[in-house]
Amino acid sequence: xxxxxxxxxxxxxxxxxxMKLKLKLAPAMAITIAVSLVLYGFGLNGSLALxxxxxxxxSTFSLVATVYSIFVIQGLLEQRGELKKAQExxxxxxxxxxxxATVAPVFIGLLPSAAAVNIAGEIVKDTVKDELPDDLLAFxxxxxxxxxxxxxxxxxxxxxxxxxxxVSPASFVLMQIPMSALxxxxxxxxxxxxxxxxxxxxxxxxxxxxxxxxxxHLWSLLLIIVLVLAFGRSVLFSSCVAIIALLAVHRFKxxxxxxxxKKACRWNVLCSTYLxxxxxxxxKASGAAExxxxxxxxxxxxxxxxFMLLFFLAPxxxxxxxxxxxxxxxxxxxxxxxxxPLAVLLQTTMYTAMQFSPTHICIHMxxxxxxxxxxxxxxxxxxxxxxxxxxxxxxxxxxTAF
Numbered sequence: 001x002x003x004x005x006x007x008x009x010x011x012x013x014x015x016x017x018x019m020k021l022k023l024k025l026a027p028a029m030a031i032t033i034a035v036s037l038v039l040y041g042f043g044l045n046g047s048l049a050l051x052x053x054x055x056x057x058x059s060t061f062s063l064v065a066t067v068y069s070i071f072v073i074q075g076l077l078e079q080r081g082e083l084k085k086a087q088e089x090x091x092x093x094x095x096x097x098x099x100x101a102t103v104a105p106v107f108i109g110l111l112p113s114a115a116a117v118n119i120a121g122e123i124v125k126d127t128v129k130d131e132l133p134d135d136l137l138a139f140x141x142x143x144x145x146x147x148x149x150x151x152x153x154x155x156x157x158x159x160x161x162x163x164x165x166x167v168s169p170a171s172f173v174l175m176q177i178p179m180s181a182l183x184x185x186x187x188x189x190x191x192x193x194x195x196x197x198x199x200x201x202x203x204x205x206x207x208x209x210x211x212x213x214x215x216x217h218l219w220s221l222l223l224i225i226v227l228v229l230a231f232g233r234s235v236l237f238s239s240c241v242a243i244i245a246l247l248a249v250h251r252f253k254x255x256x257x258x259x260x261x262k263k264a265c266r267w268n269v270l271c272s273t274y275l276x277x278x279x280x281x282x283x284k285a286s287g288a289a290e291x292x293x294x295x296x297x298x299x300x301x302x303x304x305x306x307f308m309l310l311f312f313l314a315p316x317x318x319x320x321x322x323x324x325x326x327x328x329x330x331x332x333x334x335x336x337x338x339x340x341p342l343a344v345l346l347q348t349t350m351y352t353a354m355q356f357s358p359t360h361i362c363i364h365m366x367x368x369x370x371x372x373x374x375x376x377x378x379x380x381x382x383x384x385x386x387x388x389x390x391x392x393x394x395x396x397x398x399x400t401a402f
Contacts, residue, residue: 007286008317011036015358016375024268029275033282040286054281055274062236064273067361069239071264073220074119076246079260082217083122089213091127098195100127102188105144108221117362119221120145121369128195135376136191142366142377143187143355143384150351151180158347160324165332167343175340175399179348182391186384220246269368273361280359283317304338304345304396307331308389311346315353319360323350341399348392355381 011032018028037047054060077083090100104127105120121141128137149155151173162169215222220242227238246252299306307327314323328346335342354360356378367374 007039008283010039012316012358022373024272026268026271026275029272029279033275033279036279036282036286040282042282042285050282050285051278054278060274060277062234063277064270066234066236066239067270067273067365068264069236069243071118071266071269072243072260073239073246074122075260075264076243076250076252077119077217077220078122079252079256080250082220083119084126086123086214086217089210089217090123093207093210093214096197097127098188098192098197100124101140101195102144102184102192105141106147106184109145109148117142117145117366118369121366125370131196132194134370135372136194136380138366138370138372138377139380140187140191141370142363143191143381144184146351146355146362147180147184147187150183150348151176157320157324157350160321161328161343161347164324164328165339165343167340171340172343172347175344176347179344179388179392179395183351183384183388186387190383191380266368269365272364276359276361276364280317280319280322284322303335304342305393307334307342307346308349308393311349312353312389315350316357316359319357320350320354338400341396344399345392345396348388348395352381352385352388352392355385 014035015028015032018031023031037050042050074083090104091097094100094103101124104123105117108117108120108123121138124137124141128140132140149157152158158169158172161167162172223242223245224235224238227233227241228235233241299309307330310327310331311323314327331342331346332338355363357363358374363377364374367377370377
């Protein structure tokens with residue numbers, strides 16, 4: 001087996017074993033980073049330089065700051081009971097707990113921030129209560145929150161793929177709808193149907209009023225979405241604007257803020273976010289990402305299957321954004337004229353892989369929120385992935401046939 005693949009397997013097995021031993025993600029990731037620096041032979045000076053470069057970059061700082069700012073927004077909303085009120089409006093509007101637990105995370109998934117998964121978790125937990133085990137609640141929260149990430153060209157991985165391949169974002173979205181819809185349906189049929197429908201509330205008398213109530217209680221999240229999507233502002237900038245607006249609208253007193261700011265300092269999550277960014281930089285600097293395609297191209301199977309495998313494995317190493325940035329041009333150059341069908345195939349494959357990836361911070365956040373192991377959350381993705389990947393390949397062959 002190629003040495004590059006062997007080293008990658010060793011590192012990810014180590015990370016999984018450490019988390020199986022019930023280490024928190026932060027110390028497990030720190031140990032894995034230390035081993036990777038030795039395994040790839042960076043040496044003391046090289047390791048220190050790499051850690052310095054990975055630490056003092058805008059991408060690392062902005063991600064950690066964004067996560068913290070979303071935690072602050074969650075704290076402000078909880079302090080005024082806005083999340084609870086929005087959940088009550090949602091329950092009254094649909095009078096169906098299954099809809100609440102699936103639609104609310106999808107709606108919150110429009111907000112392109114990892115920490116938003118905790119807001120979805122709060123709603124799912126309050127909706128389902130003790131009807132399902134916590135690890136399944138964590139999966140339902142994470143899975144449905146990420147449905148928009150499979151299709152919307154507001155997420156960086158899709159922006160990069162469309163830009164680098166020359167595929168029109170509008171064409172991509174249109175062709176991606178069946179795969180994203182299939183993903184939602186599978187999650188609903190396999191898991192969400194276990195949630196009892198009954199809310200115990202009388203039938204809704206005024207759906208318009210309840211819908212407006214949801215907007216009234218979650219306007220701060222809508223503000224962030226509008227600033228990001230319509231005005232192209234960063235999530236960090238938009239979150240800061242939302243915090244200022246919340247403070248003014250709800251008239252928070254200075255004495256209330258220290259407790260909220262302190263609660264938002266979830267050190268395990270913030271440190272884990274930072275260390276995941278460092279780990280990705282170590283793997284990039286090691287050259288593993290550049291050598292991985294060469295190792296896979298030696299496998300005697302059709303080219304589109306090779307790139308499916310690459311776009312499934314690479315997110316475990318560098319995440320979805322870097323996978324799109326590094327391998328999209330290679331894929332479209334190797335399969336001339338593939339166009340939208342190949343973009344849909346690779347995005348669906350990459351999206352599916354990210355629901356397992358230990359570099360996916362959202363899953364760690366939701367696991368931490370529900371206090372369950374990472375592996376117990378991701379295992380629920382197995383039957384969905386077993387259907388999604390063959391379906392993506394079949395859909396690609398169908399589209400290319402016409």
